[in-house]
Each structure stands twice: as C-alpha cells, then as structure tokens.
Amino acid sequence: MKTANHDPAAVAASEGALQRAHALATAFLSSLPGRSVSHVPAPEEMAAALDEALPEAGSDPAGVVDEWFGRAERGITASPGPRFFGFVTGGVTPAALAGDWLASAIDQNAGLWASSPAAAQTELVVLRWLKELFGLPEQWAGALTSGATMANLVGLISARQWAGRRLGFDAAGDGLAGQPPIVVVASTEIHLSAVKCLGTLGFGRNQVRRARAPGGPVDIAALAALLKEIAGPVIIVGNAGEVNTGHFDDLSALADLRDAHPGGAWLHVDGAFGLFAAASPRLAVLTRGIERADSVAADAHKWLNVPYDSGFAFVRDAGILREAFAAGGAYVVGSDGGWDPFTHVPEMSRRFRGLAAWCALKAFGRAGYRTMIERCVDNAAAFARWVEATPAVELMNPAPLNIVCFRVVRAGLDDAASDDLNRRAVRAIQQDGRAFVTGTAWNGRSAIRAAFDNWRTTLADVTLLQAAVADVAKDLPA
Ligand SMILES: *Cc1c(COP(=O)(O)O)cnc(C)c1O
Numbered sequence: 001m002k003t004a005n006h007d008p009a010a011v012a013a014s015e016g017a018l019q020r021a022h023a024l025a026t027a028f029l030s031s032l033p034g035r036s037v038s039h040v041p042a043p044e045e046m047a048a049a050l051d052e053a054l055p056e057a058g059s060d061p062a063g064v065v066d067e068w069f070g071r072a073e074r075g076i077t078a079s080p081g082p083r084f085f086g087f088v089t090g091g092v093t094p095a096a097l098a099g100d101w102l103a104s105a106i107d108q109n110a111g112l113w114a115s116s117p118a119a120a121q122t123e124l125v126v127l128r129w130l131k132e133l134f135g136l137p138e139q140w141a142g143a144l145t146s147g148a149t150m151a152n153l154v155g156l157i158s159a160r161q162w163a164g165r166r167l168g169f170d171a172a173g174d175g176l177a178g179q180p181p182i183v184v185v186a187s188t189e190i191h192l193s194a195v196k197c198l199g200t201l202g203f204g205r206n207q208v209r210r211a212r213a214p215g216g217p218v219d220i221a222a223l224a225a226l227l228k229e230i231a232g233p234v235i236i237v238g239n240a241g242e243v244n245t246g247h248f249d250d251l252s253a254l255a256d257l258r259d260a261h262p263g264g265a266w267l268h269v270d271g272a273f274g275l276f277a278a279a280s281p282r283l284a285v286l287t288r289g290i291e292r293a294d295s296v297a298a299d300a301h302k303w304l305n306v307p308y309d310s311g312f313a314f315v316r317d318a319g320i321l322r323e324a325f326a327a328g329g330a331y332v333v334g335s336d337g338g339w340d341p342f343t344h345v346p347e348m349s350r351r352f353r354g355l356a357a358w359c360a361l362k363a364f365g366r367a368g369y370r371t372m373i374e375r376c377v378d379n380a381a382a383f384a385r386w387v388e389a390t391p392a393v394e395l396m397n398p399a400p401l402n403i404v405c406f407r408v409v410r411a412g413l414d415d416a417a418s419d420d421l422n423r424r425a426v427r428a429i430q431q432d433g434r435a436f437v438t439g440t441a442w443n444g445r446s447a448i449r450a451a452f453d454n455w456r457t458t459l460a461d462v463t464l465l466q467a468a469v470a471d472v473a474k475d476l477p478a
Contacts (some may be wrong), residue, residue, distance in 0.1 A: 017061035018105075024069045025097075032081035032456070036433030041074045049074060077436065082457040083464060085450035086430075086438040088243065088273045088403070090305040092356075093455055099359030100307045103352040110144075110352040113338030120339050123354035129361045130312060133369060134278040136291055141318035143344035144353045147311040148272035148299040149193040154313035154321070154345060155295030156197050159235040159266040161324040162294070162317070166233040166264050172324050176202050183230050184208045186237035187218035187249065194237055194270055208237070216247025216397060224257055233264040240287050240296075241274020244440050244449065245396065246380075246403035248274060252289030269293045272311075273453060276303040277401060280370050283377060286400060303373065303402075303453040306356045372455045376402050379462050380452040386466050392473035396442045402452045405442050408473045419446040421478055428472045435465040 041049075049071045059067075078084060080091030092100070108116035110123060127142045145151045157172075163182040164171035176182075184203055186194070188210045199205040211223040218239070227234060236258055238249045251269060258265040269275075269290055275298040277283035278290060290296060294317070300310035315321040326343045342348045364372065384399040387406045396405040408425045410418065423446050426439040437450050450465060 013061050017065055020062040020065045024065065028076075029080075032078055035078050035081070037078045037081060037083050037436040038430050038433060039074050040427070040431050046072075046075045079436075080454070080456075082454055082461040083435040084454065085452065085465060086436045088299075088302045088451045088453060090302045091454040091456055092307040093305045093360050093363065095363030096304075096306040096356040096360035100356040103355040106352070108352040109349050110354065111342040111347065111349045112340050113336070116352065117338055119352040119354060120341055122352075122358050123341055124339055126354045126357045126361065127312065127314075130357075131314065133361070133366060134275055134287075134290075135284070136278075136296065136314060137316070139318075140314040140316050141321045141344065142312060142314040143321075143341055144300070144357065145311040145313055145345060146309040146353075147301060148191075148270065148297050149196060149311075150346065151272075151297030151299070151311040151313035152191075152194045152268070152270055153197045153200060154325075155268045155297050155315060156194070156201055156235065156237075157324045157346075158295050158315045158317070158321050159268055160201055160203075161320050162266050163233040163235060163264075165320075170323075180232060181207075182233065182235065184235045184237060185211065185223065185226050185230070187211050187213035187223070187239060187242075189213045189216060189218070189239055189242040189244070189247075190237055191239070191243055191270055191272070193272075213242070213249075216242050216245050218249045218254075220250060220253045220257070223254075227257060227261055227265070230261075231263050233266070234261055235266045235268060238267060238269045238293070239274070240269050240271035240290060241277070241401060241403075243272075244403070244442050244447075245405040246274070246399060246401040246451075247397070248277075248286045248400065250289070251287065251293065255289050255292035258292075258294075266294045267292070268295045268297070270297050272297065272299045273302045273451075274401065276369075276373050276453075279366070280373050280377075282374060283401065300353075300357055303376070304357065304360060304369075305372075305453075305455045306353075306360050310353045310357060376452040376454070376457065379457055379459065380404050380450075382459060383450060383452070383462050383465065386462075390466075390470065393469060396445070396447045404450045404452075405440065405447050406450075407445065407447045408469075408476070410473075410478055413478055415445070417478060421476065422446040422448060425472050425476055428476050429468050432468050432472065434468040435461075437465075437469075 079089050108119040110119035113120040160171045167180050169179050186208050195205050209226055211226050212219045238254045240248055258267040278287040295315045297313050300306045301308045322343055380399055380402045384404045387393050387395045393406050394409050407422050426448055429437050437448050440447050440449050
C-alpha cells in the first residue's frame, strides 16, 4: 500500500543537517593524517566549551551539528587515525562508516525479528562470517553486543546458567540466593571488564580465584592446583590476548583442565582483540584450542575497525544461551519463526550494529582482514625492535601480537623516581600530539603501552611514534 503523507519541511531539515554532518565528517577524516592526535584539554576547558543549561527554544538542525563540532573540537581525539596507539583502539573503515550512517538513517530496532527482519538476518550473517573468519564451529550461537565487556557478560551469564543447572537450580529463573556458590578461576591478568561482569552477575568482583601468570600466560600447573581444591562446577576464564603485553593463555591446556575437572567446568575465553590472531594462518598458533571453549567474547570496535560501540559473543550451547536471556511477553510475539536477537543478549531494543560490521567484512573480505591484521602485527614488531635497539627505552615483555609494553630508562634514578618519570612520559607523549600512547603497570613498575590495531597505520606512522617517544625520553626532566 502506498501512502501520501509528504512533509517537505521535515525532509529538507534532514537533508540540511546531514549535509552539514557530511561536510564536517569528511573534513575531519581528511585532517586525520596531519592533525594533532590529542590536545589533552583540561576538564575545565571542556566544561567551559560545552556546559550550559538546557535551551528553552530549539534551533535549526544543521546549525546544531555545526555548533557542537566547533565547541567540542578541542576534545575530539584523532582516535580513528593512524597514530592513536592508546588502549586497544581501532579506526572506522570507509565501508563500516557508511553502514553505520545508514543504520542511523533507517533507524531499525535490531532487538526483534518482527521489528526488522533485515537487521536480524544481517546479524545472523555477520555472526556466520565472524565464525568463518576465526575458524570457530558453525553451530555456535552468538550475538552482537556493545563491546567486549557485554560480550564477556553474555558468555559468563551462560556459564552461570550452566553451573546452576549442574547444581540443580535455574540461575536466571530463581536467582542465586540460598544456592551453593559458583566458583570462578582465572589468571592474575584477568581483564578488569571480566571482573566487572562478575560483580554484575552476583558472583562478586573479589571472589575470583587467581592463578599466577608470570610473563603473561597463566601458569597451568598453578591453575590445575587451584582446580584441585574445588569440588563443584567451575567457570574458567582464559585470556586470548592479555591487555598489558598481549600474551595468550595456553587455551588447549585450559580446555584439557576443563575436560578433566570432576565437578564439570565451563571455559570462557576473553578474546577482545586476541581472537583476531585466528584470522591469520601465521598467527593462529596463539589461539590454538579456542574452538574447544564454551564461550568466547571479542570486540568489533577494536580490530574489526568498525565504529563504537560494537562487540560479539559466541556460546557453544545455544540452549543455555537462550535459557539465560529468553523472556516472554504478550507484546513481543509475532516473529513468524524468525530469529529474535533479544533472546541472546541483556537488552531488548538495540542498535542495528550488524550493518556496519556487514559492510566492513564485505568490503575487506577474509583476505583483506588477514592482510590488515598481519600488517598491524608487523608494525608492532618493528616498534618492539626499535625499543630493543634504543638505549633510552626498554621492552617490558616480548610482544607476541600487537601490543608493545615498554618504559623510558634514565641512569641514576631509583625505582620510585623512574616510575614517576614513566607516568609523566605518557602524558608528555600525549601532549606532544604526534602519537597517543597510554600507561599501565607491569611487574609492579609503571610502563607505557602502544597497541597496533588501526587499519590505516603504516611504518611511517611507527617512525613518528618512535620520534615522539625518543624526544620525550631525552627531554623530560627527571
Ligand atoms: C578492551 C578489552 C575488554 C573490554 O572491552 P570493551 O569493548 O571496552 O567493553 C575486555 N577484555 C580485553 C582483553 C580487552 O582488551
């Protein structure tokens, strides 16, 4: 049926605002190679630029977009650009960006099949492609999430549901009160996002039992000894890519421990960025055994290079995943047998994230991702070699993948002064504006991290990072 409800003013307002956004976006993108990566503005400066009471009267949509950009620009980091090495950060690819814009324009609710069969089916295809890209079993269930934290939550809620069933109760239905405790084991390097999830889940952030992980990978004998003390079902959280220095737990060994545990065990793997090693035949040795996991969490806004926010979770047992999240209600019926994403994630209504991921995967293909991932790892290796060859800096740990952890060294400083120098060095490199790095602690010492997972980064960018680090290492007063 055709309807004629033409509103030329609304169409013109949309077009005007979109044209402004388009002009601002293309100017920003073309400025990326040259612009300062960050201005590091003070909170007071940003508050002065942006804070105000809710306006009483409205204004023209195109002018609104323009005004925001002008007022906020000092606080916009060039994080999608090639020299943002902070945290673990990707930068949107052209196809992903176009897909993301279109997702906003068509404004689909990707929670239910009935509200957007296109969004639900696209998400299913994206999940299939991701399993194919990483060599994960095609039968695994999954869902897109807002990031790896939510993907960890999806995996760990499934684990909780499984453990409850082993112990004879329904965790989602009846809750945990009065039930035997469910034990979680991991390494000392468990990511804080997984710890956050354990708090959300009612396990408690402080209850996770941690085995030592000298050098990054968990000590398998120490983990086995921990498991020996636990009679009941256990959730094992493994690291595929520890965030400080990029090391991997031996996932095959973790799967063996899972299989051998008398009370039963669930293996959840946090592969936020490390899962991407599985897309490269050269690097896949790092993730060996991941296909034996019970659940896997990863990020799309990191190494898939799609815009925030985007992640994904896979769970081997589709029935457990549905049990954890399924909810019925009179008003959500009518999906005609189609797939309802909301029965696989905490949310109901949700953004159509699948479109940006679909466009990104289609535009690069398997070969494009493999090449980009290997280039990032080569860039990290080049930087690590430079660190090793440069007396003013030292490597904190070998770099097996895409994260290089290092520190500035200066003769004549005690540990405290040296740690202080390194904390200030992070800030000084950020303020320099050529490259952006972030700080951490490794083996009890302050350190600096550079993570390589942006599709745009070239060896020339690595050279600029080196120059910025070398200048700060030389000039920063002790
Ligand atoms: C980034 C990261 C997370 C958290 O991911 P978000 O997308 O920020 O929620 C979890 N685990 C690891 C290993 C990470 O690197």
